[in-house]
Amino acid sequence: MADKxxxxxxxxxxxxxxKSLVSLALRGSSKVSDASREAIxxxxxxxxxxxxxxxxxxxxxxxRTIGINMAEIDNPIFPQMLSGAHAxxxxxxYNTMLVSGERDPLVEFGELAKLLEFQIEGLILISxxxxxxxxxxxxxxVPTVVLTLQGITxxxxxSVTSDDEAGARMAMxxxxxxxxxxxxxxxxxxLEPAVVRERIYREEMSAxxxxxxxxxxxxxxxxxxxxxxxRELLSNGPTPTAIFASNDISxxxxxxxxxxxxxxxxxxxxxxxxxxxxxxELHAINLTTISQPLTAMxxxxxxxxxxxxxxxxxxxxxxxxxxxxxxxxxTAAPKAQRQRN
Amino acid sequence: MADKxxxxxxxxxxxxxxKSLVSLALRGSSKVSDASREAIxxxxxxxxxxxxxxxxxxxxxxxRTIGINMAEIDNPIFPQMLSGAHAxxxxxxYNTMLVSGERDPLVEFGELAKLLEFQIEGLILISxxxxxxxxxxxxxxVPTVVLTLQGITxxxxxSVTSDDEAGARMAMxxxxxxxxxxxxxxxxxxLEPAVVRERIYREEMSAxxxxxxxxxxxxxxxxxxxxxxxRELLSNGPTPTAIFASNDISxxxxxxxxxxxxxxxxxxxxxxxxxxxxxxELHAINLTTISQPLTAMxxxxxxxxxxxxxxxxxxxxxxxxxxxxxxxxxTAAPKAQRQRN
DNA sequence: CCCTCTCCTTGGAACGCTCCAAAATAACGG
DNA sequence: CCGTTATTTTGGAGCGTTCCAAGGAGAGGG
Numbered sequence: 115m116a117d118k119x120x121x122x123x124x125x126x127x128x129x130x131x132x133k134s135l136v137s138l139a140l141r142g143s144s145k146v147s148d149a150s151r152e153a154i155x156x157x158x159x160x161x162x163x164x165x166x167x168x169x170x171x172x173x174x175x176x177x178r179t180i181g182i183n184m185a186e187i188d189n190p191i192f193p194q195m196l197s198g199a200h201a202x203x204x205x206x207x208y209n210t211m212l213v214s215g216e217r218d219p220l221v222e223f224g225e226l227a228k229l230l231e232f233q234i235e236g237l238i239l240i241s242x243x244x245x246x247x248x249x250x251x252x253x254x255x256v257p258t259v260v261l262t263l264q265g266i267t268x269x270x271x272x273s274v275t276s277d278d279e280a281g282a283r284m285a286m287x288x289x290x291x292x293x294x295x296x297x298x299x300x301x302x303x304x305l306e307p308a309v310v311r312e313r314i315y316r317e318e319m320s321a322x323x324x325x326x327x328x329x330x331x332x333x334x335x336x337x338x339x340x341x342x343x344x345r346e347l348l349s350n351g352p353t354p355t356a357i358f359a360s361n362d363i364s365x366x367x368x369x370x371x372x373x374x375x376x377x378x379x380x381x382x383x384x385x386x387x388x389x390x391x392x393x394x395e396l397h398a399i400n401l402t403t404i405s406q407p408l409t410a411m412x413x414x415x416x417x418x419x420x421x422x423x424x425x426x427x428x429x430x431x432x433x434x435x436x437x438x439x440x441x442x443x444x445t446a447a448p449k450a451q452r453q454r455n
Numbered sequence: 456m457a458d459k460x461x462x463x464x465x466x467x468x469x470x471x472x473x474k475s476l477v478s479l480a481l482r483g484s485s486k487v488s489d490a491s492r493e494a495i496x497x498x499x500x501x502x503x504x505x506x507x508x509x510x511x512x513x514x515x516x517x518x519r520t521i522g523i524n525m526a527e528i529d530n531p532i533f534p535q536m537l538s539g540a541h542a543x544x545x546x547x548x549y550n551t552m553l554v555s556g557e558r559d560p561l562v563e564f565g566e567l568a569k570l571l572e573f574q575i576e577g578l579i580l581i582s583x584x585x586x587x588x589x590x591x592x593x594x595x596x597v598p599t600v601v602l603t604l605q606g607i608t609x610x611x612x613x614s615v616t617s618d619d620e621a622g623a624r625m626a627m628x629x630x631x632x633x634x635x636x637x638x639x640x641x642x643x644x645x646l647e648p649a650v651v652r653e654r655i656y657r658e659e660m661s662a663x664x665x666x667x668x669x670x671x672x673x674x675x676x677x678x679x680x681x682x683x684x685x686r687e688l689l690s691n692g693p694t695p696t697a698i699f700a701s702n703d704i705s706x707x708x709x710x711x712x713x714x715x716x717x718x719x720x721x722x723x724x725x726x727x728x729x730x731x732x733x734x735x736e737l738h739a740i741n742l743t744t745i746s747q748p749l750t751a752m753x754x755x756x757x758x759x760x761x762x763x764x765x766x767x768x769x770x771x772x773x774x775x776x777x778x779x780x781x782x783x784x785x786t787a788a789p790k791a792q793r794q795r796n
Numbered sequence: 797c798c799c800t801c802t803c804c805t806t807g808g809a810a811c812g813c814t815c816c817a818a819a820a821t822a823a824c825g826g
Numbered sequence: 827c828c829g830t831t832a833t834t835t836t837g838g839a840g841c842g843t844t845c846c847a848a849g850g851a852g853a854g855g856g
Contacts, residue, residue, distance in 0.1 A: 121842055132806050167572040169842035171509045172811045193534045209569060212553045228550060231508040370738025397711025398740050462812055473836045488834060510812035513841050
């Protein structure tokens with residue numbers, strides 16, 4: 115630890131060969147005699163030699179690094195996707211450089227720029243809030259895959275999303291099938307997935323001839339936001355028989371508000387979330403939801419990125435997965451309905 | 456995009472100065488005339504020049520990168536700590552390289568080795584399961600801070616933990632104060648924090664003259680494990696009036712098991728967790744727990760690391776934080792007790 | 797014993813940047 | 827106007843690798 119770290123030269127000297135041969139041997143080239151290989155490996159081990167990845171990157175112009183930009187971690191869907199992507203990256207022998215914009219676009223921009231300076235070979239964006247312009251400008255420098263944002267396309271950009279329209283439709287159908295008519299929606303602000311879900315809510319209500327019952331309260335895809343919106347909704351007039359929340363985290367907030375108001379779920383009111391986060395499965399929550407294959411989406415994103423980096427000809431730029439209705443314990447037929455049976 | 460990325464030479468040529476001056480100017484040196492600076496900045500902007508961080512690292516021997524090894528993400532305490540550490544790292548202008556061992560020590564070892572090859576300047580280990588030998592060997596190469604593992608010390612190693620003994624004692628005192636005597640424990644396997652918590656459980660039970668009621672079922676710090684252990688416990692003989700689980704995630708599993716057995720919490724049985732993960736706060740869960748300042752621990756770890764990297768003389772190697780009892784809705788006096796009142 | 801062919805091995809030139817000693821220029825004082 | 831000093835600017839030598847063209851050493855053939 116006192117003197118400098120050993121370099122390839124030190125190994126070469128000790129093994130009595132040239133640095134070039136050491137380089138070859140250590141990378142497992144077949145054109146190195148057994149004798150030299152052995153000597154080199156011994157010397158390297160004795161010196162505790164560690165190749166310098168920085169130097170290597172510079173020399174061969176490959177960083178073997180993928181950048182990932184992940185939104186805040188207070189919504190577990192992001193870490194879950196991260197985990198999927200990260201696993202694939204590791205498996206392929208690449209490294210992951212993680213940045214996060216911390217909700218501040220300026221910070222985010224700076225962080226993304228740093229990733230590029232680090233010569234990342236590919237970029238995965240796990241976030242609901244990226245502007246199309248930013249993404250396009252990034253993608254002109256490095257292959258990019260966007261998760262969860264369907265709208266963004268352009269040269270160098272792939273996307274992995276799940277079909278939010280179909281999912282939201284499933285959600286509404288499920289509630290209709292149970293017999294609900296007075297269905298309210300907790301929206302999620304202006305972020306893309308939330309906007310789609312709200313639009314479908316309105317469309318489906320109208321299509322079912324229930325315009326009169328359309329009722330939207332604005333949340334923000336957080337637990338707090340769901341709680342707040344639901345409180346307002348519940349203290350504001352006729353209570354709906356079901357609430358479709360824009361995502362699971364806010365649906366859990368809605369559950370809290372309902373219990374505050376003495377409503378039991380699903381007896382008095384049904385609640386339906388969206389995302390399929392793993393805490394929703396917990397017995398204590400047991401949330402009916404539209405589930406997206408989060409980990410798989412992360413994996414797919416990484417795989418797609420590697421294919422693209424390898425220059426494979428691929429048809430299509432966006433992968434759209436099908437969400438799935440998970441009926442659990444927070445939805446049931448409305449009271450009136452059940453009495454009739 | 457067609458031709459190569461512009462380098463510092465291209466900028467120099469365009470601005471009509473030498474590469475050295477460009478380097479100086481771009482790093483904001485004060486000894487560059489205003490005229491040159493301006494010309495250089497313009498040239499850089501026009502070319503869309505991006506410094507190559509790899510080359511820079513090699514030249515000045517600073518990677519400006521911190522490595523973080525994080526255990527699986529299925530226990531949210533890890534992402535929460537990650538988030539704290541990550542924020543500080545970013546703030547200091549450093550980058551984060553993230554690896555994960557995926558439960559396999561061999562993989563973990565390889566990943567950690569890669570971090571070192573990338574010339575990271577510091578290492579943060581967020582994991583319950585690191586062997587002391589591994590950590591010591593890493594720390595001999597790079598300043599290291601360990602989170603949550605109190606036992607590991609050695610040259611170059613700092614640690615940030617919270618006082619598990621005190622915390623576990625608080626937990627037991629809380630249950631005693633409520634009047635519980637038949638208290639069971641769901642343990643967490645052989646990982647350090649779990650072992651400490653179990654030991655204190657036994658000590659406190661003995662000290663209170665309740666050896667006869669000591670009852671430990673083995674979990675593994677996962678939700679599943681807690682569920683399984685609690686099921687066994689509940690179908691196995693006299694039901695305790697309280698269960699102290701080794702961590703929150705497994706406590707939530709315990710809650711599920713209780714509800715399966717028709718026990719209501721906290722009326723029929725009290726449940727106490729440990730960690731203070733944010734889902735525990737959710738209304739639907741509302742778990743009484745011993746809370747550790749997770750995000751703060753992550754931040755502290757990163758700060759300590761930077762201090763160490765700066766070569767500051769610091770007294771002490773381990774920071775031990777005090778946990779806090781959060782009384783929420785899953786603990787109450789035992790039934791018998793309440794009847795007596 | 798010379799000539800070709802393989803099979804190994806090698807030195808030097810990148811990679812894009814920082815650092816440093818030294819050169820060039822500007823500024824100042826008498 | 828010259829010697830000094832302060833301010834800017836510069837070329838070259840690294841940083842630790844990889845890549846490549848070319849050199850050396852045996853082996854086999856005539």
